[in-house]
Amino acid sequence: MYGWHRKSNEGEWKAVKAKYQFNNEYCKDCHGDKHDSLMQSPHAIINCENCHGPALEHPSNPTKLHIDKSRQQCLRCHSYLPYPTSGRANIRGIDPDKHNPDIECSMCHNPHKPNLGASKGGKR
Template identity: 60%
Template sequence: MKSHVWRPLFVAIGLVLLIIVVRSFLVPDDFGVWERGYMYGLHRKGNEAEWKKVTVKYRTKAYCKECHAEKVESIDRSPHGIIPCENCHGPAMNHPEDPPTLTIDHSRELCIRCHAKLFTPSSGRSKIRGIDPVTHNPGAECSLCHDPHHPNLEALKRHE
């Protein structure tokens, strides 16, 4: 064979060997090794102690329900019941020890993520009532007119 065929082959083999050598230095020995044998994944037995030191930033709706049961049950009966509390109220990392850290996102952009009208509906997202953000009260926060904890009540009031 001519050298123009061998040179790229040697380069490719060299790159593969370089990757194997670099990987042996960068990837920990216990990566992917579990009780059941070798498995791919992000879990390593060697760093469990590190992960135990990490402070949990987000909690679950069950955590919120411990103190705010009636609010959580109320919103669970609405279309917004599928949305985690922290999507609007921010991470509950230090709540209730430091309540002021729990901020509520009143921004219009938060609501528009789901409630912007889709002009070419192609998914389940198209079943959500949408508005044209350019013409529907531009610049105003949605919560000035709409209660996100009781979105069905707003619809009933408009149709009375």
């Protein structure tokens, strides 16, 4: 379907391993607690890998997945952007200069269960 191409190129592409699993089920067997709380929360539509990076070579090398607690990690989605058509404006936004500046978001919000008002392990 892609027209003329070097025959050996097909094998080369078949050998390429996908970096992203794009599937939270993939994490469930080993991180069932995180999976279950995420999937019952407003963050259920987010891939684990969106925050933790591609899972290729994990778990054979667990340090490959990183934990980013920076405010920037959350502000990718939660700084208010008024794009009218993309749906981006539907994600609740905060003003990072006014909303508890200098404190990591995960000190107050559980990233795997960011339900306001519902507390778990002391975190909102």
